[in-house]
Amino acid sequence: MKNDNCEITRIDGVVVDITSRKMIEDTLHRSEQRYKSLFQYHNDTILELDLDGTIISMNQAAEIAYGEGYVAEGHKIWTEFLGAEGVRRAAEYFQMAKDGRPQQFEISSTDINGNVQNWDVKKIPIYVNGEITGVFAIGTDITSKRKIDRKLQESEERYRRLIELSPQPIASMRDGKLIFINAAGLKLLGAGSVSELIGKSIFDFVHPEYVQMAQDRAELVRMNKFIGTSEYKLVRMDGQTIEAEVSGIFDDQMQSTLMVINDVTVRNKMERALQESEERYRQMVELSPISIVVYKDRKLTYVNPAGLKLIGVKELDGIIGINPLKFVHPDDSGFARKRMEQSLRGLCSPEEYRIIRMDGKTVDVSVTSIYDVKTLSVQLVLVDVSARKQAEQALLKSEEMNRLLVELSDRFSSDLFGVLKVHELEQRLIKEVRDVIKASKVSLIEVERNNRFFIRCGHHIPERLPSSLFEWNQNILPVCEIVDMPDGHIIKLGEIRGKMYLLCICEKPQTLTLPSYRIWLETICRYVSVLYDNFRVIEDLTKELEEITTHQATPSWLLRLLFKLSEHERKRLSQDLHDAALQEQIIWYRKLDQLISNQSLPAKLQEQLEQITQGLLDVVYQIRITCNELRPPMLKEEGIVSSLEALFEFTQLRSNYSIEFSAFDIPLTLTDDQITGLYRIVQELLANASKHSNATRVHIFLTSGPDWIQLNYEDNGIGMDISKVENTFVSMGVYGMKERVRSMNGTIEFRSSPDKGLAICICIPASNEILTI
Structure with missing residues (x-):
């Protein structure tokens, strides 16, 4: 207090207890600090907005999202970062918050970098003394969550489409009733639409025999969340029974069981068929007569009964585990080992080698190997070919024997071409039979009807002959077939003029036990039998001809035959000369010509060789002339006119008389025999002109009529x-010409006198067919 002098005389004080206020202020300060920490360091963006929507403050998360300075600048967030639709929604929710109704919604915005963000926004009114002074906008960044949600949604959509479009039947059940089934499941159960199945008990589609099993498995799935595959029989809507594999997964969230169903009807059917096939295959292998062996890692694992028999073993246990090469013959083991290596690369074609049985016997086998990729084993199929090998060897011997017998038969038949008498034929037959069948007691006998017989060739007869050979012959003796007797063999060759001819072999040669020798003997006997008949016919014809020619002229048909045989002989002789003598001379000529070309030879020797060469050329030329005379070239092909012109041209070169030839178009057909006959007649006429007539001119005319052809010859010899010479034409020449004309049923007329030349007119019939000759 102060006195009158304004001096402080006393100081009075009032002590007020502010403990409570301090405590409140301290609490308030701490609360403000906690609020500030919560506001500043919260992960969500927090904005404090006044009632106009202007940002008053923001925490660090908001500053990071929107940038610093927005409070100072007084921005409205929805005008800066929200689109038009966002601004509208934000204003709507802001107004509701101002009205005292907190709001929560999701909205998108764009950050300062232009990136789109998704927010979960809460707008809360700010109360001060009971009045709303602003709004807190708390935004949670859910951009990542939305991305995850979208991916999850896409994944769920893919999963849903996968389930619905899966070819695998899939269904879901809850409390035993179907709540979902895909299209494949509908098809499996034979339903037309989902409505036919949804809500029905899944056990209604299980075969009665499997219902209890299915219910127990469903309970196990619920307890264990998952259970492996089980196989059931299901009954479709149409009553058809199918077989299916079902696996289940329990979903705790949905309290449902997802079932994956696999139709195994076809598979089971195939497996049963395969099992039956394997059983049949096993039985076939067991009962097969073909040996089958299986080995793996060079050790036997299986041998069927036929294989055991082939190897010579009674029990399979005795050889299991043994290397199969142990049974291969040592000489073939290298080849077998190589085959064993090749078999590991697949199928090996059949090959043959030898194996040794347990008893030491060698067997030839054909082996085919098959590699089984599944079991990594090799299957061997063994076929015993020992009998076939022996048969092949026997066949080779038989073929060699048959070849030899065929050669003998050919040689025998060829030799008989030169046989002209029956006696020679018989001797040749006896000799051939003795040489081939190795028998010495061979003879040919002739038997008469009174059973008298005598030996025609040989020196032995059977000791025991039937009492009546002719009666026996009629009953059992076939022609040219071997009849076995106790002490030999008899073959009937034939029967001529009441006499039977038998080939007798009075012993039992070993060769006649072989079929090939018996066939050979019967074959040559048939050949001899035919010749026998032919010789007898020829003998009869010869006697008949002798009788005919003794009393009258030779028939024209016989003349044609004789001339034809003569032409054939000329042809053969011409061919032989051309192919043998002529070719040989040409070869020697070429050798000499090559030798002469050697300049180192002495001149005298070379001169002598040239003379020899010229001589060889003359021989070659003469042989060719002879061949052409024996067989005129192209006679039948060129016709009579062209052939005669060529003959005249050649004859003119070697003769001293001139030849005039006149021929007119002859529209007639001549046979080959007529063409040859006319040509030979002209040849003989020219030969007579050269040797006897002393003529200087020869004129030959060839004309024809309707059915005849005429040849006229004239000379001035x-x-x-x-x-005087009419009855002396007994040789070739004029007589030969007359006979040739008669063989063609033609006529020949001679006109001549001493020193007046010779004229001959020959006329022969011809056919009416028009043909240019």
Whole structure:
């Protein structure tokens, strides 16, 4: 207090207890600090907005999201970072918050970098003294969550489509009733739509025999969440029974069981068929007569009964585990080992080698190997070919024997071409039979009807002959077939003029036990039998011809036959000369010509060789002339006119008389025999002109009529007295011409006198067919 002098005389004080206020202030300060920490360091963005929506403050998370300075600048967030639709929604929710109704919603915005963000926004009114002074906007960044949600949704959509479109039947049940089934499941159960199945008990589609099993398995799935595959029989809507594998997964969240169903009806059917096939295969292998062996890692694992028999073993246990090469013959073991290596690469074609049985016997086998990729084993199929090998060897011997017998038969038949008498034929037959069948007691006998017989060839007869050979012959003796007797063999060759001819072998040669020798003997006997008949016929014809020619002229048919045989002989002789003698001379000529070309030879020797060469050329030329005379070339092909012109041209070169030939178009057909006959007649006429007539001119005319052809010959030679030589034409020449004309049923007329030349007119019939000759 102060006195009158304004001096402080006393100081009075009032002590007020502010403990409570301090405590309140301290509490308030701590609360403000906690609020500030919560506000500043919260992970969500927090904005304090006044009632106009202007940002008053923001925490660090908001500053990071929107940038610093927005409080000072007084921005409205929805005008800066929200689109038009966002601004509208934000304003709507802001107004509701101002009205005292807190709001929560999701909205998108764009950050300062232009990236789109998703927010979960809460707008809460700010109360001060009971009045709303602003709004807190708390935003949680759910951008990552939305991405995850979208991916999850896409995944669920893919999963849903996968389930619905899966070819695998899939269904879901809850409390035993179907709540979902895909299209494949509908098809499996034979339903037309989902409505036919949804809500029905899954056990209604299980075969009665499997219902209890299915219910127990469903309970196990519920307890264990998952259970492996089980196989059931299901009954479709149409009553058809199918077989299916079902696996289940229990979903705790949905309290349902997802079932994956696999139709195994076809598979089971195939497996049963395969099992039956394997059983049949096993039985087939067991009962197969073909040996089958299986080995793995060079050790036997199985041998069927036929294989045991082939190897010579009674029990399978005795050889299991043994290397199969142990049974291969030592000489073939290298080859077998190579085959064993090749078999590991697949199928090996059959090959043959030898194996040794347990008893030491060697067996030839054909082996086919098959590699089984599944079991990594090799299957061997063994076929005993010992009998076939022996048969092949026997066949080779038989073929060699048959070849030899065929050669003998060919040689025998060839030799008989030169046989002209029956006696020679018989001797040749006896000799051939003795040589081939190795028998010495061989003879040919002739038996008469009174059973008298005598030996025609040989020196032995059977000791025991039937009492009546002719009666026996009629009953049991076939022609040219071997009849076995106790002490030999008899073959009937034939029967001629009441006499039977038998080939007798009076012993039992070993060769006649072989079929090939018996066939050979019967074959040559048939050949001899035919020749026998032919010789007898020829003998009869010869006697008949002798009788005919003794009393009258030779028939024209016989003349044609004789001339044809003569032409054939000329042809053969011409061919032989050309192919043998002529070719040989040409070869020697070429050798000499090559030798002469050697300049180192002495001149005298070379001159002598040239003379020899010229001589060889003359021989070659003469042989060719002879061949052409024996067989005129192209006679039948060129026709009579062209052939005669060629003959005249060649003859003119070697003769001293001129030849005039006149021929007119002849529209007739001549046979080959007529063409050859006319040509030979002209040849003989020219030969007579050269040797006897002394003519200087020869004129030949060839004309024809409707059914005849005429040949006229004229020369100016010395001629002849026809009356004196008419009966002396007994050789080739004029007589030969007359016989040729008669063989063609033609006529020949001679006109001549001494020193008046010779004229001959020949006319022969021809066919009416028009043909240019």
